[in-house]
Amino acid sequence: SAVISQKPSRDICQRGTSLTIQCQVDSQVTMMFWYRQQPGQSLTLIATANQGSEATYESGFVIDKFPISRPNLTFSTLTVSNMSPEDSSIYLCSVWAANNEKLFFGSGTQLSVL
Amino acid sequence: AQSVTQLGSHVSVSEGALVLLRCNYSSSVPPYLFWYVQYPNQGLQLLLKYTSAATLVKGINGFEAEFKKSETSFHLTKPSAHMSDAAEYFCAVSRGGSNYKLTFGKGTLLTVNP
Numbered sequence: 001s002a003v004i005s006q007k008p009s010r011d012i013c014q015r016g017t018s019l020t021i022q023c024q025v026d027s028q029v030t031m032m033f034w035y036r037q038q039p040g041q042s043l044t045l046i047a048t049a050n051q052g053s054e055a056t057y058e059s060g061f062v063i064d065k066f067p068i069s070r071p072n073l074t075f076s077t078l079t080v081s082n083m084s085p086e087d088s089s090i091y092l093c094s095v096w097a098a099n100n101e102k103l104f105f106g107s108g109t110q111l112s113v114l
Numbered sequence: 115a116q117s118v119t120q121l122g123s124h125v126s127v128s129e130g131a132l133v134l135l136r137c138n139y140s141s142s143v144p145p146y147l148f149w150y151v152q153y154p155n156q157g158l159q160l161l162l163k164y165t166s167a168a169t170l171v172k173g174i175n176g177f178e179a180e181f182k183k184s185e186t187s188f189h190l191t192k193p194s195a196h197m198s199d200a201a202e203y204f205c206a207v208s209r210g211g212s213n214y215k216l217t218f219g220k221g222t223l224l225t226v227n228p
Contacts, residue, residue: 004157006157009155033214033215040123041220042118042220042221043158043204043218044218045215045216048215092158094157094158094214096214103214103216104157105158105159107156107157
């Protein structure tokens with residue numbers, strides 16, 4: 001199994017500021033993803049974090065708003081830029097463990113934007 | 115496009131009673147289907163998955179789900195609820211036949227009463 005550490009676990013931010021969320025995995029993984037879970041909504045895939053190249057964004061999500069870094073096979077960051085109250089959500093990091101064909105999730109970052 | 119509908123955002127059962135959480139899906143290709151559980155302040159954990167083998171899938175913690183193509187359903191059941199089963203449950207369908215790019219339902223919160 002993969003153990004995922006996600007930081008911070010929660011934050012309260014002011015409108016117009018940016019927050020960077022970190023995701024650290026205890027083993028090397030090829031596939032890392034970022035999801036958003038809005039209040040009362042399902043999880044929505046934001047992007048696939050690609051090691052050594054730009055992230056691949058899903059429809060409705062853009063790099064300027066959600067820049068992603070993936071410097072190596074165990075670490076990724078997601079930045080939520082120029083935040084507004086509509087960005088208040090839980091953001092989850094997930095990784096695909098190919099050896100046992102499972103998708104593992106971090107415990108999430110609960111973001112509130114005032 | 116794939117989609118998932120979970121019937122009932124909140125299900126309440128008594129301890130020892132049958133648990134039935136409903137999930138219907140739509141998919142243009144043969145789907146892979148998943149149930150995840152999220153305990154408070156924790157990440158999502160895979161309960162079970164269907165990947166075109168046996169239609170009755172057994173998962174962890176005594177849960178099982180049956181894939182019914184004619185009904186496009188993948189309902190989750192457990193014969194006897196335990197207090198520790200109280201959590202939020204998410205049904206998900208694969209996108210494009212992959213195990214790791216998923217479309218999630220909105221979730222069902224399970225409450226277990228003593």
